[in-house]
Amino acid sequence: xxxSLVTIANLTKEKIEYLVEMAQEFEKYPNRKxxxxxVLATLFFEPSTRTRLSFETAANRLGARVIGFTDPKxxxxxxxxxxxxxxxxxxxxADIIVMRHYLEGAALYASEVAPVPVVNAGDGANQHPTQTMxxxxxxxxxxxxxxxxxxxxxxxxxxxxxxxSLLMAMRHFNPTFHFIAPKExxxxxxxxxxxxxxxxxxxxxxxxxxxxxxxxxILYMTRVQRERFTDLMEYERVKDVYVLKAAMLEKAKENMRxxxxxxxxxxxxxxxxxxxxxxxxxxxxNGLYAREAIICDALGLTIEDVRNDKTIIL
Ligand code: CP
Numbered sequence: 001x002x003x004s005l006v007t008i009a010n011l012t013k014e015k016i017e018y019l020v021e022m023a024q025e026f027e028k029y030p031n032r033k034x035x036x037x038x039v040l041a042t043l044f045f046e047p048s049t050r051t052r053l054s055f056e057t058a059a060n061r062l063g064a065r066v067i068g069f070t071d072p073k074x075x076x077x078x079x080x081x082x083x084x085x086x087x088x089x090x091x092x093x094a095d096i097i098v099m100r101h102y103l104e105g106a107a108l109y110a111s112e113v114a115p116v117p118v119v120n121a122g123d124g125a126n127q128h129p130t131q132t133m134x135x136x137x138x139x140x141x142x143x144x145x146x147x148x149x150x151x152x153x154x155x156x157x158x159x160x161x162x163x164x165s166l167l168m169a170m171r172h173f174n175p176t177f178h179f180i181a182p183k184e185x186x187x188x189x190x191x192x193x194x195x196x197x198x199x200x201x202x203x204x205x206x207x208x209x210x211x212x213x214x215x216x217x218i219l220y221m222t223r224v225q226r227e228r229f230t231d232l233m234e235y236e237r238v239k240d241v242y243v244l245k246a247a248m249l250e251k252a253k254e255n256m257r258x259x260x261x262x263x264x265x266x267x268x269x270x271x272x273x274x275x276x277x278x279x280x281x282x283x284x285x286n287g288l289y290a291r292e293a294i295i296c297d298a299l300g301l302t303i304e305d306v307r308n309d310k311t312i313i314l
Contacts (some may be wrong), residue, residue, distance in 0.1 A: 002300045004111035004118040008129040008165045013172035016136060016146075018303065022293035023137045023286070025306045030289060033063035033311035040295065041094035042068035043086070044121070045077075045101045046227075050262060051121045051130065054287040055098045058295055061288070063311070067094060084113050091115040096298055117298040125159045125228055131261050132165040134290035138283040139218055142257040146173040150215050154180040154208060154242055155222035155267055157187040159229075162261040163222060164191055167200065177202040180212065182241050184234060185224065208242045214251035219244075219277075221260040221267050239266070246271040259283050 011019075040059040042052050048070075056066045067090075069075050077086060083106065090097055091114045099110055100121040107120030107127070122128045140146055151170065153163045157179055167177060177195070179187045179202055186204065195202050205212055213219060221244055229235040243266055244258070257279040260268060264280070272278050296306060 002117050003298060004107075004114070004120075005129055005294060005298055006107045006111050006118065006120045007127050008132045008169045009127075011129075011169065016133075016169060016172065019133055019290070019293050019297060020137050020140050020146075022297065022303045022306060023133070023289040025303065026292040027286075027289040029312045029314075030292065031061050031313040032309055033313070034296065034301065034306065034309045035059065035299070036063035036311070038064040038096070038299065039094040040064050040066050040068075041090045041097045042066060042070075042121075043090065043097060043099040044068070044070050045072045045099070045106075046122065048100055048121070050284050050287060051100065051128075052098075054284070055119075055121065055130075055291050055295070057288055058291040062292060062295070064095075064295075068098075083110065087114045087118070096295060119294060119298055122161060125161050125164075125225070127165050128161045128261070129165055130291055130294055131162045131287075132169045133294060134283065134287040135162070135166055135220075135259060135261070136169060137290045138257075138259060138279065138286045141286065142279060143217055143255065146170070148174050149217040150176050150178065151218045151220060152178040152180060152212065152216040153187075153220050153222070154244075156185045156224045157181040157222070158185045159225035160222040160261075163187075163220065166220070167191060168194065171198040171200055175200065178205060178212065178216070179203070180205045180208050180242070182206060182238055184238050185241075208244075210248050210251045213248055213256075214253070216256050217253065219252075219256060219258045221258060221264070221280075223260075223263060223265050223267060243267055243269055244272055245269045246275050249275055249277055252277055 087110045098119045104124035104126035107123045111118040260280040
């Protein structure tokens with residue numbers, strides 16, 4: 001059945017595991033014609049490199065065609081066209097809409113008015129569910145499980161939508177979270193309350209050092225989200241609060257992996273790139289397979305359809 005993906009909070013444990021399994025199928029054979037004849041629209045009201053390009057790559061590698069825009073300034077929204085009208089109209093052209101918007105709740109609204117499935121590619125500081133699916137796929141690939149992991153979230157936990165979505169998704173897998181942030185960027189109370197309500201263990205820290213890193217299975221670094229600050233002086237005060245350097249990894253567990261949704265600014269020094277714990281570029285690549293799975297699932301294709309698919313291009 002066709003359906004939208006607006007929030008990770010609606011996905012069951014079984015559905016998450018199913019999408020991880022489907023992503024594995026696509027990693028084995030990413031090039032197919034299973035979506036031949038379909039059109040995917042990418043509507044990006046905010047900048048993006050990875051999310052848009054990996055969705056477009058996914059569509060292209062599966063035989064679909066892509067329409068869309070990367071800058072709302074070149075669309076009729078500058079003439080006053082509403083989001084509702086834009087979505088209804090694009091829904092008449094495309095089979096599926098992938099949308100990033102600066103307003104929290106925009107994806108939910110779009111999914112309610114669209115005649116086709118809508119995939120949320122990020123709505124303000126709220127949710128980024130497809131990033132979460134690639135994060136989960138990356139965690140599964142590197143740890144061999146999603147269960148019982150120590151996950152350290154570092155940096156901008158206030159505005160970083162990827163960490164909000166990740167903690168919601170992990171509620172099924174008995175994690176222990178470590179929230180590492182300065183007071184100004186601490187995990188918002190609503191998400192801590194979510195943890196309490198769902199029995200998710202968490203510890204808060206302001207220090208970021210070797211001893212704290214030594215406990216991590218996943219060290220999830222984040223960028224301080226400059227674009228969400230109303231007071232740029234405050235941004236200047238906190239922007240370089242934590243910088244991960246290779247020397248800080250000496251006590252890290254051998255199988256610990258460093259994730260980052262990217263783009264990075266200063267929060268991971270370049271000397272970390274050569275460290276075996278670094279995984280963020282592979283993580284971004286995993287986005288292709290995760291998004292191939294998400295597009296197919298939203299369009300109503302099942303894992304059996306993918307396994308039985310005879311259109312693989314080697
Ligand atoms: N991780 C992520 O959302 O990157 P982009 O903003 O480049 O899409």
